[in-house]
Amino acid sequence: MAISFLQELLISTLVLSVPLYFYFKSSTRSSKNNTVLPTNWPIVGILPSLIANIHNLHGYVAHVLAASGQSFRAHGPAGTGMRFFVTCDPANVRHIFTTNQANFPKGAEFAEIFDVMRGSFFTVDGEPVRRQRAKIQTVLGGPRLLARMAASCRDKVEKALLPLFTDMARMGTPFDLQDVVARFVFDVTATPVFGVDPGLLSRIGMPMPPVDAAVAMDTVMEVALFRHTVPASCWKAMRWLRVGPERKLAAAHAVLRGFITEMMEKRIKKSREEDVQKGAAPAVDIVSSYINDPEYCEENGGGLLRATLINYMIAGRDTIGTTLPWVFYNLAKSPHAVSIIRDELSPIASRKATGADTMMIFEPEETKPLVYLTAALYESLRLYPPGPIERKTVVAGDVLPSGHEVRAGDTVFISLHAMGRMEGVWGKDCLEYNPGRWLPETGEEDGVGKAKRLRYVPSHKFLAFNSGPRMCLGKDIALMQLKTVVAAVVWNFDVEVVEGQSVEPKLSCILQIKNGLVVKLKKRQM
Structure with missing residues (x-):
């Protein structure tokens, strides 16, 4: 039963992702001089954005961070509990790694x-x-x-x-x-x-x-x-x-x-x-x-x-x-x-x-x-x-120096490549x-x-x-x-x-x- 459910989930996610992928890809081509921020779509979350830019993931993340003030939020497909906070803000890094x-x-x-x-x-x-x-x-x-x-x-x-x-x-x-x-x-x-x-x-x-x-x-x-x-x-x-x-x-x-x-x-x-x-x-x-x-x-x-x-x-x-x-x-x-x-x-x-x-x-x-x-x-x-990303987990809710709030259970990605x-x-x-x-x-x-x-x-x-x-x-x-x-x-x-x-x-x-x-x-x- 578990395997069957997983298969249905993956198939459904892919079916929903295909039209969004082409829509996102089209938007990217029509905005060559403007970075398209990742869209947290219903059901599939940030998945189409990742698919469209997987060939240049580190570079894409850097462009998005530059366009969004060095930090942005994202979430994965519905039901997965995947909540991401991505940052390269040095003040946030000091708080996360030291303070x-x-x-x-x-x-x-x-x-x-x-x-x-x-x-x-x-x-x-x-x-x-x-x-x-x-x-x-x-x-x-x-x-x-x-x-x-x-x-x-x-x-x-x-x-x-x-x-x-x-x-x-x-x-x-x-x-x-x-x-x-x-x-x-x-x-x-x-x-x-x-x-x-x-x-x-x-x-x-x-x-x-x-x-x-x-x-x-x-x-x-x-x-x-x-x-x-x-x-x-x-x-x-x-x-x-x-x-x-x-x-x-x-x-x-x-x-x-x-x-x-x-x-x-x-x-x-x-x-x-x-x-x-x-x-x-x-x-x-x-x-x-x-x-x-x-x-x-x-x-x-x-x-x-x-x-x-x-x-x-x-x-x-x-x-x-x-x-x-x-x-x-x-x-x-x-x-x-x-x-x-x-x-x-x-x-x-x-x-x-x-x-x-x-x-x-x-x-x-x-x-x-x-x-x-x-x-x-x-x-x-x-x-x-050499290590372009760092990953951390949030134990208790906190407010970062950038003003962003993070909740317990959130995953924080720090992009060294973008910084x-x-x-x-x-x-x-x-x-x-x-x-x-x-x-x-x-x-x-x-x-x-x-x-x-x-x-x-x-x-x-x-x-x-x-x-x-x-x-x-x-x-x-x-x-x-x-x-x-x-x-x-x-x-x-x-x-x-x-x-x-x-x-x-x-x-x-x-x-x-x-x-x-x-x-x-x-x-x-x-």
Whole structure:
């Protein structure tokens, strides 16, 4: 009976949606210079608006927020109880993330949406998240682990990424930079987590290992966006029936769990080999801090440990792997910014004795104080945040600084992608890539690159690393990895984006480029 009712509900919704879809599409075409605000239609709610703009969902939401004063309401089909409040107003963000953050948890449905990580620090609220964050601070604050992570990134750049790029530049062959970066970042993330390098990135002429686990992580984020936008009863029924996106997600979950098992087995084997060596140093990896913790090993048969390790992998991989292609895309369109970054790197490079054919490597401690390089990264994160949306649940009714009321049970979506495109937040040039906006005026007057510090921008205005009590604990690590890669590539190569391709975000909870980023490299002559 339940299945029959669901089928009738879906069919009825689709039948009602079709004429409204074409009406809405017609209205959009006739108003090319005017943003059409989403209509909360009877019975079907905002569904026709989503259908008409699903191909450009993040961009559409940004246009609607700009036209509606940075906040708007919406509701789903009748009977679903889906009530949404969408905002990118920094004052609202500060209230939601800091001032009254206890009233805006992620909520139980968020944990269900990301069920492969259920129970880990990404999905929990209250005391569990405070306890787990304290553990993460201890783990990521260890000097030996930090040194291992920096060395892992630096060595992978020198021994894998730059040699591969040198081959590609010599051949002059266009290639998908996003795919290469994804492999690189997967290795760089997994190595300090498990103490084992998966080896997904290889040189030309060597077989590239399969990327099943990376593809599975992409699937988790793509299907998560689907779960965010349809009634929970709908996707749960699909999960039970193993149909549609849920069938694909179930397969992805199996791949991720298999990957964790495989990496743990490799780690155990490596540890045994090291044990037979006299004086072998103890393992320096993230899993060592969890594997003997009763909370992670015994609860749910080790399920929390698996969820936590998947969480670490997704958090590390998605932040860097999603950001780097957009950084190179922006820099390829901004030769002035590239020139300033090279000027900033030049004094460091001059102290290094290298041959004409030797690739220049910049150590993490050398790039840490570089202000303009940091500004260039922040500017890309402003326009293309790796996580374009945040979701919160309302516990008790509240009035936001914008004057909007929210009710208990409402779902709040915060669009980071839209916030970076608001003229009221960033000025009339909000759509332009301009690292100078992050520097003091005196630095801009002196040619930008001479600035000694960044301009202060509060986290509720620049939300790429979250805000309030849930501020990203891996921010400094992420910036270290980004700088290590960007400095080496920008100094050694010219990056050209191949013309004619459509560069737009994928429909996902992470802001990957939909069809990859095809580029050509040219080795710099110095």
